Amino acid sequence: MPGSPAPEAAPVHLAVYDTFADWETGHTTAFLARGGYRVRTVGPTLTPVTSIGGLRVAPDLTLDELAPEDASLLILVGADRWDTGDDLAPFAEKARAFLDAGVPVAAICGATAGLARAGLLDDRAHTSAAAPYLAATGYRGAARYVETDAVTDRGLVTAGPTEPVAFAREVLGLLGVFEGELLDAWYRLFHDSDPAAYEVLAAADGDE
Template identity: 75%
Template sequence: MNTGHTPREPVYLAVYDTFADWETGHATAHLARAGYRIRTVGASTRPVTSLGGLRVQPDLALADVRPEDGALLILPGADLWDTSDDLAPFAHAAGEFLAAGTPVAAICGATAGLARAGLLDDRAHTSAVSFYLAATGYAGGGHYVDTDAVTDGHLVTAGPTEPVAFAREILRLLGVYDGEVLDAWYRLFHDSDPEAYAVLRQAGAR
């Protein structure tokens, strides 16, 4: 597992008005502890406001982000995924990341954005419920998996009630934790299992 503090390729966290700030905190906190730099990316560098009222100043504009420079692109849910086309450029960027072999993780409404962009047509995936994605008119319904989170190659998807499972898949994909340590991490943060803490402590994980 990677728990050092050596700077690594950045993890890009997309931020936009109405983004669901609670959905990515487990992932970004533990990636940062493992030495990944978290860089926020907006449509521009103008401040945005999360669904929880947090004002965020993006580090970078989406146009200045290159897939080959990063370790991962995280797309949180947001009301805007379902109420406008404003976030379509982020789904387009996700396609570029995947084409370059750089992982993408999408949760909640961001999965619908990827569906509209055709990125789920041939990949196993999940979301809130199957009919939520079916409403987008996408062609990937046969690849929908009714579970907490799914990883298919370089793509992670999860529904809005599964931020811990979403983080678990990201931490596995980037090799931060694996095996019994990853299982213990999940049991601690998802199930409040006190025995899991002892496993993490013995492994030097936090």
């Protein structure tokens, strides 16, 4: 059903850190993997981290080891720690390096606040949990805030914590896992439980 990346496509990197919101990227990483992308986890160190839901994850590599040229995408997931200090600021700086290199970044929930503090939302259309949440960071991009489920602008995907399916839709479309009618059908199936959307996807799967 999903499309396939070029054989030489670099991995997608999922940032993981203590208190990361494990529900926010499940659709995204599952269908990236089914679409042929290798998903690797990147942490502050190689020490296992624990999600909000109590899942322990051992990172595949450290943030210092991650280079934009070795990745197809960097995913920054929400976490309590985005709002309780500067521990995760290096992940926002890595996002800057990715965007400067022309490699896309996808941020959801609290990670959008981290990017706002780093100035990365000042000149891009974006969204988050709510406009006042980002305004509290003191950033200068409030005029570019969009009241919608998810936004993609110049290689940067943003979404709020209640929109993991819309977040996945933007990422899957950006990397070409689904396109056009199939992308719309995928979203309608997983977001709206639309049986007609299942028929579209099943028909496409049968044509392969």
